[in-house]
Amino acid sequence: MPSTVLTPYPAADFPEQPTAIVTGAASERGIGRATAHRLAREGWAVAVVDLGQDACESVAAEVARQHGVPTLGLGADIRDEAQVRAATDRIVAELPQLVGLVNNAGVSSPVPFLEVTPQEWDRVVDVNLRGTFLMTQAAARVMADNRLGRIVNISSASAQRGGAVYSLAAYCASKAGVIGLAKTLARELGPYGITANTVSPGSIDTDIMGGTLTDERKEALLRDIPVGRVGAVDDVANVVSFLLGREAGYVTGATYDVNGGSHIA
Template structure:
């Protein structure tokens, strides 16, 4: 079976709970990680914890020009990205009538546009090398219409799912796989702070395994999909919801 080789990975939303877990796991797998988020300061502990293995950089991924400028610099300093984890995302709980056009555009620009911009930047060299891994962090909301999440959030993650299929289809002949993960209710501030205690208890009663998902569980699945044993898996959206939704 193929062995894990050290690669250069890029993780967006690396300051968040899931992003930090993904970064630590990819470093544990032997990779070097470029950690991106809006601000570098919250990610600095990751770089201090794993010196020489984590490079932090701040950027608004919804800004294609700023993103391309930063990526060009990072590419010159560290080489081509071989593993991309599109994890960055912002939540809105507003349903359609309460969602302003400005909020709709902001949610889409981060959750969907940013993933497209980065994928576009890394794909050419992945294809040339005939090896690459892209993992998109989608959401349970793409299959449920958003149980507690808002319209813009569910739609943006649904778009990310379709982007996953499209990129997977066009990239498979070049040895590049593109997959998604659809977590449902991971223990992050989206659950601990943006849901009420009543909402959390109701969800726990409805989730068959009776608990929320750990960020480390998402990170381990990213590790597998980004690794050498997942080369025959592409265009998949893997559910992680404790049995809350089955299909």
């Protein structure tokens, strides 16, 4: 924990150009890449963190080119503490003040509970939950020193509904975990000027559910979605952008459902 004494509210001033880390942002049709673009459009400097240095550099260059903001592409496996620390150190050294973290990297798991092996359980929980923990701790230490931070965990409607779309037990348990983590972060880190929230998407048109969604699969999904369409990556990116923004400083510990009404709590 930071050693210095807590300052009272309000949190430190929001910098003119803050930096956000988006994990899992190198996937071609993914939520992370759309979020990186959305934030850059708002003027954020962006660190693209994902598996594979080349892919991260390429997305970072694309975001910089399209929006004219500083970016950094860093290949890092978020399950690995040393890699997470090294990535965070470079972000702090090379980009403007770190304010935002979007814990978006994740893996799916359509394995029925009775067939889940300990290896499958660990594979999923290690990325979705341990990776979120490691990335958050590294970033939050910096944010706490700055007395300003915005953390968003990406969960899933599957965690709230107990599956029912594609991924099953290991995924749902890990994604329920990131909701709990955000809530406890909201309590513990609020005094440091840090907010922590969750965005919980329903079915979004990416490749994570076993490949690109066919029209047939979309049709089947629609039966359960009152707004009558499968979600787009920007539906999620827009809400993340709001929660990271200057105006969202009094929103913390909340779970934002972005699911077209497929889960109404």
